[in-house]
Amino acid sequence: MALRLSPELLCWSLLLALAAPAIARAQTADEAAEAEERRVPRLGLDIAEPAVRSAPPATAFGVATASSKDSVLDFHGYMLLPLNVGLLRRENPPPGQDGTVFHTPPLVPQDYRRFQYTAVLPAPWIQLNLDYGNSRIAGTIILAATAATEAEAFYDPVRQLGVSNAYVTLNLSDKVGIPLQVRGGAMQLRYGAMGAFDAGRYATPLIARINAIGETATASFTRGFATFIFEEGFGGQIARPPTGFPSAGWNDFADPNVGSSYVGHLHGGVNLAGRLQFGLHYVGAWSRDDMNVAGVLAKGSIDVLGADVRLTWGRLGHFYLGAAHTWASNAGVVAGVIEILNARGGPGLVAEYLGPQSGGNGGLTTVGLQYDFSVARAMFGDRYRGRNPDVLVSLFGIGTKVSSDDPMADGKLKLKAGVQATYLMKAWFGVSGRFDHVRPDNDFNRRAFTIYTANLLFHTNWLSRDQFALQYSHFVYGREVYVASGFPAVDNPSLTPDNDVFSLSVTFWW
């Protein structure tokens, strides 16, 4: 006789388990419906969703793929490969130099780890997802790179991520009678995804990104039109830079001051009729390690409490609103087990937000929103299936307020916002325009900049999984907008950033 636990008790006791991809076990219509009922909802992005450092097309990664009761190999992937060229005019070119300069990559203020990042320029990302398993258990390996060495002409080990994720997913829904999946392994988890299927136009999780080896468990139960979702996880990084380890380019500039770091996280949410979802998120990362140069116990922590709401409602489109507060205490010793607004660990948080005199103490209050709207769907509702002309509109923005022990950083307000409109006029062709404005320090207009972008989009069909894009972006800078150079790159006031950037890119996912 099968043991049956009450759903509530089960949910609260699930905070130990591991998770598996949503592998539908349906072989018949009834089984398919049953599998759909037991599909594990998600509060964050699926691990398989590309961590592409650009705004990708909305891609339904993480949906049910394999449906076999026997073990099978499943293969998915994503690639974004751009040629970006920045143009700059030399004012008085000397003999032997032309008046026009090419910069590849462009010399523009678009560092992924900084608030200035807008994801408006495509950046290389290649990802291969290899799953093997069945509807009960599956193993997943994700291979990824931020460069293709054939085009880079040299080997940069930091950009070849190798096995970026490797985990085992166990689907226990059949055993316990409610959707339950447990995952164990090395996973990158993202919470606060502003897009419907992706991290949003800024490719930036609003609440946190977690890079840990450990476990997560997700469970849900339904009462009436409400589905309650619970998720937890715990893990850490497997190593820290050894004492005396050199900081160099080949090791991505290891910071010898960070210690072994760990993270625990809890999430709860409710989904109403599959249209409106509320989520609460807590992420706590910490380090307590005495394996440092001074040989003293260094304690630091980064805690995040966030809440978000997501509305996905046919004619009304997709709306996301999220808010989070980050507390940092001696955060400089916390490694990249956690990323806040793409800033890696405590050192990234100090460098971009809290300031060098903060001692790693301070906080961020962050708000972000994104609204995606389809004119055709608004007009025709569910009769519109994406196979006719359409106009897509997106509004998006993030703001964060810094509180810090560093008086130079305390009280800074950073804002960025934008709008994008895309007209898909043919099965094979569309045009798009995007406007971005970034204010890294709201008190100083001279540090703000604006980006105007136009795209010609080519694809093989309506709803095809490919896109070829020709893009032009024009940057308008304030007087104190600096770009970085050197290795590691630091802001260089002597450099003139590029005003014009051309891009040829291809995106394909499967």
Next chain:
Amino acid sequence: MPGSPGRPGLGMSPEAPPTPPAPGGRAPAFGTVGDPDAWAFSITGRISGIWQVGFGRTPAFAASADQPSGVPFHSPPRIVGRSPFWVGPGGTINFQYGNQVLTAFVSLEAGFASAEWRGYYAGQYGPRIRTAYVAVNPPPFGDLRLRIQVGAFPANYGAPGPWGWGLFGPVLAIHGYGGTAVANYELAPNLNLYLEYGLAGVPAVDEAYARGTFTDWPEVGISTIVNHAHAGLSWKNKYFAKLHLARAAGRDLRRFLDDDPATPNVEFGRDGRIDVAALETRIVADPYGQLGITPVYWHFKDALFVHDGIWWGLDWTAGGREMTNKFLGPQSGGNGDIVAVSMEYDFSLVRILRYPQPFDGNGQDLRVALAFLPYWTLKSADPAYDNKAGYFVGASLEHVMLSWLSGVYYLFGESRAAATTDTGAGVLTGRWAAFSGTIGLALHSDWQSQDRITIAYSRYFYSGFTDNNPVLPLDRNVLTIGGSFAF
């Protein structure tokens, strides 16, 4: 087999590995038309594990200083000049997903990087995603067929061999992020016109980037853009004439941060470019095989300031650096002109002898590839190299004796009338020459299989100028053992 149809287009398939063909000139037909079925996933690749040991000579100082003497063993062998064996990556796995209209391709490559194989971890041979692109082949518009390819991939042109790399490779090889667009139009029955345009960019690398052996990349990294255009005609898929034009331009302010004339040590940079024009001609004359002849012209202007968007010419280029060092002279500043003619003839002896009876390769045979590549440095700013010449010569023969056994024979030679070497005691200039002869046995699973287990012995010959350092004499005898498999 020579005479079989190849991949449509003006260049090599980017899926083809940058390696010489298997012994006897066999080359897998990468890029040829595949299964016309709808969406499909496929894995192809190449696996190789080839070990070489060079048998050296006792260094001069050892004998004179009463040091231990004898035959030193070197792995890798201390040899120079072209080698018939590509010791390269340990494995390449190609992931392909798509249909006849749309195809995504990603190659994953790794060498023997770990300490188990080398005694240390060699980062530059670590796993990497090397090539990735998406290709679109729209349905034909009447007699017009198009192909658009965007991503990160190599584009190789002007190789005189029937498929793949050939003995000496293409005369123009381009890589970077970018794309190509190819049009194929049937002007008349059996007469096809090919047009192609491509754009590629190789990203800059900051001057402060710590160059190290783990990067496998020692040259300057100036933003370089390559524009290339191609036009060709084919008649009955037997006679081919293709014109290839390319320009690689290196312009980057980041290398020259200071525009102040008062600091000329910083302000030395110039805009550089490499221009290439090649006329590829090939004739496929069954049963007599294929003959390819490609004359090519290179113009270099301040080519040291060009990154390797064009990564292969007469040899590996490293942008303008290696073509300058080897063929224009280190004192040229990367300025000069070179012409060359790359020729290769491939045939199957049994196919000729049996004609008009067909021969499909499944039987005893002698497969031959002969190549000759003379070049002339028409103009160089380095007087020691100005108006000097040189050549490459090569031959590959495979005597297929049984379905599982072949005898393989190679001859390779390289001679440059002008070369410079720094011996430590001074800079010498003279004729550089290196030749080698190889004999071996190859085991394979069938007459035309792509798997090989090879054992071979090579004898190297050098000019006195080439082997001019008695303290570090070059190896003359080399043993090669290994296997390779393409699938």
